[in-house]
Amino acid sequence: MLEALIAVRAIHVAASVAAAGALLFRLWVAGPALRGVGAGLPWVERFNRQLNKIAWSGLAVFFVSAGAWLLLVAADVSGQTLVDGLGGGAVSMLLTGTRFGHVWIARVVIALALAIYLLRGKPGTHPPWLRGCAAVLAATLLGALALAGHGGATPGAAGVVHLVADVAHAIAAGVWVGGLLPLALLLAAARRAGDTPALAAARDATRRFSTLGIASVATLLATGIVNTIFLAGSVPALIGTTYGQMLVLKIVLFLAMVAIAAVNRLELMPQLCTDSAAPALRRLQRNALTEACYGLGIIGIVGLLGSIPPALHVVPWWPLPFRFDVDAFTAPALRVAAVLASAGALLAATAMVAAVLSRRRRRAAILACLIALAGLIWNLQLFVVPAFPTSFYRSPTNFTLGSIARGRDLFEQHCAGCHGGGGRGNGPNALALDMETSDLTAAHVYAHSDGDLFWWIGHGMGDTMPGFGNAIDDQARWNLIDFIHANADAARLQRRTTDGPNAFPAPSFTADCPDGSKTLEDLRGRFVRLALGDGTPPSSGADAITIVVPVDAAQAPGRDVCTLDEPDAAAALAIYRGDAQALAGTQLLIDPDGRLRALWYPGRKPDWNDPAALAREIATLRATPAVERPTEAAGHGHMH
Amino acid sequence: MRKTLLVFVPLLLSGAAAHAHAFLDHANPRVGSTVRSAPSEVTLWFTQKLEPAFSSAQVRDSSGARVDQGARVDGMQIHVPVKALSPGTYRVRWKVLSVDTHTTEGNFTFRVGQ
Numbered sequence: 001m002l003e004a005l006i007a008v009r010a011i012h013v014a015a016s017v018a019a020a021g022a023l024l025f026r027l028w029v030a031g032p033a034l035r036g037v038g039a040g041l042p043w044v045e046r047f048n049r050q051l052n053k054i055a056w057s058g059l060a061v062f063f064v065s066a067g068a069w070l071l072l073v074a075a076d077v078s079g080q081t082l083v084d085g086l087g088g089g090a091v092s093m094l095l096t097g098t099r100f101g102h103v104w105i106a107r108v109v110i111a112l113a114l115a116i117y118l119l120r121g122k123p124g125t126h127p128p129w130l131r132g133c134a135a136v137l138a139a140t141l142l143g144a145l146a147l148a149g150h151g152g153a154t155p156g157a158a159g160v161v162h163l164v165a166d167v168a169h170a171i172a173a174g175v176w177v178g179g180l181l182p183l184a185l186l187l188a189a190a191r192r193a194g195d196t197p198a199l200a201a202a203r204d205a206t207r208r209f210s211t212l213g214i215a216s217v218a219t220l221l222a223t224g225i226v227n228t229i230f231l232a233g234s235v236p237a238l239i240g241t242t243y244g245q246m247l248v249l250k251i252v253l254f255l256a257m258v259a260i261a262a263v264n265r266l267e268l269m270p271q272l273c274t275d276s277a278a279p280a281l282r283r284l285q286r287n288a289l290t291e292a293c294y295g296l297g298i299i300g301i302v303g304l305l306g307s308i309p310p311a312l313h314v315v316p317w318w319p320l321p322f323r324f325d326v327d328a329f330t331a332p333a334l335r336v337a338a339v340l341a342s343a344g345a346l347l348a349a350t351a352m353v354a355a356v357l358s359r360r361r362r363r364a365a366i367l368a369c370l371i372a373l374a375g376l377i378w379n380l381q382l383f384v385v386p387a388f389p390t391s392f393y394r395s396p397t398n399f400t401l402g403s404i405a406r407g408r409d410l411f412e413q414h415c416a417g418c419h420g421g422g423g424r425g426n427g428p429n430a431l432a433l434d435m436e437t438s439d440l441t442a443a444h445v446y447a448h449s450d451g452d453l454f455w456w457i458g459h460g461m462g463d464t465m466p467g468f469g470n471a472i473d474d475q476a477r478w479n480l481i482d483f484i485h486a487n488a489d490a491a492r493l494q495r496r497t498t499d500g501p502n503a504f505p506a507p508s509f510t511a512d513c514p515d516g517s518k519t520l521e522d523l524r525g526r527f528v529r530l531a532l533g534d535g536t537p538p539s540s541g542a543d544a545i546t547i548v549v550p551v552d553a554a555q556a557p558g559r560d561v562c563t564l565d566e567p568d569a570a571a572a573l574a575i576y577r578g579d580a581q582a583l584a585g586t587q588l589l590i591d592p593d594g595r596l597r598a599l600w601y602p603g604r605k606p607d608w609n610d611p612a613a614l615a616r617e618i619a620t621l622r623a624t625p626a627v628e629r630p631t632e633a634a635g636h637g638h639m640h
Numbered sequence: 641m642r643k644t645l646l647v648f649v650p651l652l653l654s655g656a657a658a659h660a661h662a663f664l665d666h667a668n669p670r671v672g673s674t675v676r677s678a679p680s681e682v683t684l685w686f687t688q689k690l691e692p693a694f695s696s697a698q699v700r701d702s703s704g705a706r707v708d709q710g711a712r713v714d715g716m717q718i719h720v721p722v723k724a725l726s727p728g729t730y731r732v733r734w735k736v737l738s739v740d741t742h743t744t745e746g747n748f749t750f751r752v753g754q
Contacts, residue, residue, distance in 0.1 A: 073741050076741070076743060077694045077737050077741065077743050078694070079735075079743075093693050093694070094693075094694075097691070097692070097693030097694075098691045098693055098694065098737070098739070098741075099691070099739050100691075100739070100740075100741045148740070148741065149740055150740050152739060152740060153688045153689065153738055153739050153740040154688075155687075155688060155689055155716060306740075309742065313663065313687065398666065398670070400670055400673065402670070402672065402673050402674065475672075508670075510668070510669075510670070510675075512677070519668075565675070565676040565677065566673070566674065566675070566676070567674050567676065568674070
């Protein structure tokens with residue numbers, strides 16, 4: 001089914017481009033260029049007939065492929081087979097009730113209008129306003145394709161930007177790619193005629209199409225970048241997903257087309273004014289056909305890209321054993337080395353280029369190459385880190401209390417033997433190993449992405465840590481990673497460290513408040529205090545909203561205060577306290593941006609149960625800059 | 641790196657294949673969570689605008705009986721009002737059509753009570 005959808009989509013786009021492109025070529029290039037030539041010339045007539053044939057066959061394939069596309073989509077969305085889809089219910093619902101259907105109807109109507117336009121009289125006999133209408137309709141036929149693709153699906157205000165860019169992208173592509181075959185035909189016909197007016201017409205047409213091509217390429221470049229950001233958004237998405245890889249191939253083909261167009265414009269077009277006009281014309285014609293073939297390849301890829309989920313929504317599977325990482329610039333210890341290495345590489349590259357350009361001083365050139373090589377290797381050490389296929393996987397758990405609690409149970413069961421109950425690398429088995437077991441509360445843990453940890457838990461590390469991919473499922477691995485992060489955050493909160501990260505992601509939760517249920521996102525904009533324990537909740541100052549977390553389930557707190565009702569809440573928050581026995585009375589402060597900033601338990605000074613002390617604590621937190629821990633892939637090269 | 645635009649896309653519990661059409665952004669009650677008090681409505685948030693004509697969701701209890709009272713599609717959300725739920729495990733099945741004609745479907749469970 002997917003293959004059929006891809007094929008039909010590609011054919012339909014190609015037909016739209018052929019028909020609209022031929023029409024626009026006639027209106028903007030061939031019409032003006034051939035006006036100077038005498039009317040009724042046989043080669044002009046022949047060319048016009050060929051152009052008409054392209055437009056008509058394009059429209060014919062357009063209607064057939066549009067029907068096939070409609071039926072395939074109806075079958076796809078209703079879950080029925082193609083035969084059942086013909087039954088009509090799904091098709092009419094699709095046509096009347098969805099945006100795809102509305103756009104389909106509009107485009108078929110436009111194509112019918114264009115067919116009528118083609119039927120009525122020869123080119124050149126239409127008044128200018130009618131020709132303008134035809135141009136607008138042809139452009140709309142192309143641009144409306146964007147509404148049936150990913151370009152129209154981005155939500156919000158950004159979606160408008162995306163849609164506008166995609167519409168412009170479709171029009172520019174159709175004008176350029178759709179005009180290549182007509183251009184080749186025009187050049188061939190002019191060449192065969194061979195006389196001066198024909199060559200002048202060919203020159204004029206080439207010039208006009210070249211201008212159109214430049215505008216088109218500029219538009220495609222700008223809108224292509226916008227679309228890539230919306231649909232891929234990152235390097236892992238481009239390299240690690242089918243969508244991304246196909247997009248890269250499309251860009252390569254586009255650049256090949258631009259290269260040929262550059263040769264046409266810069267080298268061949270000037271030759272048209274000289275004596276070697278005829279061979280230049282032949283080369284131009286062939287180049288246009290080659291470009292058209294690449295364009296066809298691009299349209300095939302477009303059919304695929306429109307039918308599969310955009311790279312942004314797909315988890316990337318990283319294919320290389322390493323990745324680039326510029327984090328060395330941010331780590332203070334490595335910053336100097338990183339700057340020096342980059343400067344050295346730049347210097348070596350410049351020296352190499354200069355040595356090559358000077359054409360002399362062979363020994364200097366060799367020396368420059370060696371320096372460049374050394375600089376490159378030095379750079380690699382700092383900016384290339386090991387990576388795994390899952391390095392860019394994203395956790396699906398949303399860092400909920402339930403996930404953290406489950407992670408803690410799993411950790412006790414599978415990991416505490418070596419890593420210790422608190423994850424500090426001091427488990428009973430660690431003593432028996434001759435290699436240090438990772439202290440999972442060290443800053444080092446923050447330097448790896450969730451995906452890296454996912455890989456190591458599943459596949460083990462080196463000779464000492466076994467893989468647990470067979471013992472636990474994927475969801476369990478993500479739960480463990482949530483626990484490891486919460487545990488490492490807890491260590492810092494307990495120590496009240498002043499250097500390094502001091503703001504940590506708060507677990508997501510849903511609390512029941514007198515005015516409805518509130519999630520962590522709903523509570524943004526104010527300080528939130530989580531108070532564990534039973535009995536009377538501490539008084540809530542105006543500065544913070546207090547949420548009570550019952551420890552002993554049997555006691556339900558009063559109804560006029562927010563409660564965090566989840567069964568795993570106390571178990572998960574106990575990790576931050578570090579001592580499950582003395583959980584009652586523990587409090588945590590979350591800042592207005594949803595980050596855990598401070599921990600308190602009875603015995604710590606100042607006493608948060610005193611509203612004035614709490615207000616001072618909040619004021620201090622407001623004044624202290626929040627240093628977040630890295631939440632994405634980060635880290636410099638180091639050995640395990 | 642477009643960190644700010646990356647939307648959380650929870651992978652279906654069935655596994656993380658590279659071709660997963662994972663369009664459910666989040667739900668209330670949360671995927672796989674346990675809630676003490678029964679919700680009156682199950683809400684699902686998606687990452688793209690939905691076509692109401694072809695999007696639906698159902699909630700069934702552990703014996704397979706339906707406990708929802710229809711579903712209402714609203715932009716990028718589906719609201720599913722449910723009857724009074726007794727403690728137990730419930731499965732939410734959803735099948736949606738995004739405005740770019742891609743159907744995606746999935747299911748998840750949540751528990752009411754201990």
